[in-house]
Amino acid sequence: MTTRRMVILVTGTLIVAVLLPVLLSIWLAHYQAEQRFDEELSAYTRRINTVASQVIDEAKSALKDINRVDSEKCDLAHLQAMRRVAFTYRYIQEVAFLKGSQVLCSSLEEESHISSFPEPVKINKEGYRIWFTPTNDQGVNHYMIAMSYDDHMVVVDPRSFIDVIPYGTWPIEAALVGLRRNLVVASSAPLSTTAWKTIQANNLSRYEEAENVYSIYRNQQANFAVVVWASSHPVKATTRQQLLLWLPVGVLVSLLLATLLLRFIRQLQSPRYRLMDAIASRQLTVCYQPIMRLRDRKFVGVEALVRWPQTDGSQLTPDIFIPLAEQTGLIGAVTRLVIENVFSELGEWLHHHPDIHVSINLAPHDLKNDDVLQLLTAHCEHYQIRAQQIAIEITERGFADPTTTAPILKQFRAAGHPVYIDDFGTGYSSLSYLQHLDIDVLKIDKAFVDALEFNTVTPHIIDMAKHLNLEMVAEGIETEKQAEWLHNHGVQFGQGWLFSKALNVNELWAWSQKGD
Incomplete structure (x- = not known):
């Protein structure tokens, strides 16, 4: 009800x-x-x-x-x-x-x-x-x-x-x-x-x-x-x-x-009960923002972004309700719902497009829960999808305790799932963490992309990622000039409104076919 x-x-x-x-x-x-x-x-x-x-x-x-x-x-x-x-x-x-x-x-x-x-x-x-x-x-x-x-x-x-x-x-x-x-x-x-x-x-x-x-x-x-x-x-x-x-x-x-x-x-x-209801009634939806290879502008994957539709037609973004879910102990249910929606909507499509991947955001709480990895493994087997096609994204604060996080990330990578560190540079992590964590991709936050001409931090982040042999995805690209600058400095992938806004599953299929 x-x-x-x-x-x-x-x-x-x-x-x-x-x-x-x-x-x-x-x-x-x-x-x-x-x-x-x-x-x-x-x-x-x-x-x-x-x-x-x-x-x-x-x-x-x-x-x-x-x-x-x-x-x-x-x-x-x-x-x-x-x-x-x-x-x-x-x-x-x-x-x-x-x-x-x-x-x-x-x-x-x-x-x-x-x-x-x-x-x-x-x-x-x-x-x-x-x-x-x-x-x-x-x-x-x-x-x-x-x-x-x-x-x-x-x-x-x-x-x-x-x-x-x-x-x-x-x-x-x-x-x-x-x-x-x-x-x-x-x-x-x-x-x-x-x-x-x-x-x-x-x-x-x-x-x-x-x-x-x-x-x-x-x-x-x-x-x-x-x-x-x-x-x-x-x-x-x-x-x-x-x-x-x-x-x-x-x-x-x-x-x-x-x-x-x-x-x-x-x-x-109260917000907590409303969120509980949204989860129970499966009101939360998933949108997909395309990820492009900057070198040739080829479509290579999507990031799954959860949304909470409201009765007035608007949608709440994760930065509004995910903190609430974490505070009230509902984040695990949100993550499970997102995973189930991703596979139910894109499972067959990913099976027929093995070169496309989906990245799913996990909260710090999810890293302490073995059920997430088991759920991913079960769905990949059911839809016959390679584990490499399902990446996990973890925000920088999820690495606050590397001694706890590292063994869990190792399990995900051992299962074949690439690990992304999201919003790097906006939190409080030490750069030295990157040397001790098994990660594959570093995502550059939109805040750094917006200030490329005035920010001296972004080139250092890019250089550090290159030194650690990490691939990079720049978020929030809105202009062609930003895309060219990032490509020229060695960033391999990007996402943002220059390429596409976040799309529902039907819009994604139509967009991908148009791109083909």
């Missing part, structure tokens, strides 16, 4: 990291408020269900008690027995004696005058018959729940099923609905017809409509449903209360994450 993509990713992560804790705190405040609301609603529903079960169980117990009375007529003993049951059981409003569907008498009336009961709305698996009916001897238009077994019936006020005080912090309503005819038999507040139709049509146990939340429990045994609902407005107030707790925590976490990620982004944008 490139540093640019990494920065984009981290920046996106930063935005998320800043927003997420705040959004999470808002969500958590709302979630906790909803959880509290739902828990109170569910708790109230469970309590109503518990009461409903108690009412039904009590009705069954009352029927068992009265059915133990052995009487087929409404005599005083029978009436008193029914009255005792109605008085004893909390939820029982009336106990009646009936034959078939006709009530004969009850705990309230010695003789009943009501018409026959219709078919029950439910007969459960135990044989209990259940009605939702307004039929009574008092002529009161009020629906009651009646349950019968054998020859007796008990009557229960449906409000008993929902007669539960909510423990919540906001109002909660409840309704008892008969499932057969969808009849609301008891309700603490009007139940929305639209809401109930939607609940029934989709067999829902939870539903939200018009800012009300409904919780539904169906008692299939008694064929009724308990509907509990409450307004969701209190949730908003609770959410605001929870926000006072969670929002400061979210903001604090956001600031902490933002600080950490900004520090990480600054690291990613």
